[in-house]
């Protein structure tokens with residue numbers, strides 16, 4: 001029988017599909033999408049969740065019956081909640097209020113406990129989702145704080161799986177890879193692998209307007225203070241240790257309007273129901289490709305499934321209220 005032992009064994013080996021109807025007709029480049037929404041928890045974060053828990057188990061940091069604690073924008077929480085359900089751990093997550101209702105309901109649906117924290121507070125403010133998660137971990141016996149922003153198991157998993165899958169699927173013919181950075185795990189792990197294979201591969205990061213990463217990369221200081229934006233999962237108001245600026249060649253800033261427009265286009269024209277961070281990545285890839293002289297193969301990573309954002313991306317009233325369309 002060709003049967004998996006658990007749903008966790010279906011993580012990874014996601015498909016790569018060439019984009020056709022959402023790219024400029026006169027483009028000399030080819031665009032390929034790595035569809036991470038094919039993972040069982042519908043996002044790229046399933047890979048990292050499993051790696052972080054397996055790392056903690058191997059090091060004896062998480063024992064049977066223990067509690068997994070994490071500050072999450074939703075997707076890592078889903079991955080961790082799946083691992084917790086299968087391996088018998090308790091899961092407690094903290095998440096900022098801006099995250100969609102679908103994400104909240106999904107986490108509690110998997111059996112996790114959820115604590116909602118206020119939007120827009122400084123990361124070291126005791127009310128932030130990072131501080132609240134750390135406090136819960138400190139006060140809960142047998143807990144493991146997964147620390148996805150600073151845990152080296154996160155980029156390492158992408159170095160070991162996502163990067164080799166992309167190289168293999170493209171038969172080594174990759175000129176550019178583009179992804180957003182939340183923890184930075186995806187772009188740092190994939191970027192390191194691709195650069196080791198071919199140092200000429202360009203690694204580009206799409207960053208929401210309002211995130212501090214663009215300024216930090218180009219100016220080594222924060223010229224514009226962090227500002228709110230609606231795309232979930234990417235961009236930062238602090239520096240994650242998982243993000244390796246050294247392997248990134250360029251950053252491209254993307255507005256909410258650009259990200260949500262391309263995200264809706266991807267669903268209608270390519271039948272890929274993706275989240276807004278995928279729209280952001282493709283919007284940035286198209287803008288950046290105009291600068292590339294040589295015809296290039298551009299791989300864009302689509303992190304998650306659009307069904308997580310039905311009340312936002314696919315709700316015209318909400319988009320109008322937010323002045324996005």
Ligand SMILES: Cc1ncc(COP(=O)(O)O)c(C=O)c1O
Pocket residue numbers: 045073074075076180181182183184185186187232233234275277278303304
């Ligand atoms: C929707 C979405 N896109 C992109 C990312 C960024 O991935 P990474 O944390 O590997 O930088 C995340 C991370 O949480 C996410 O939830």
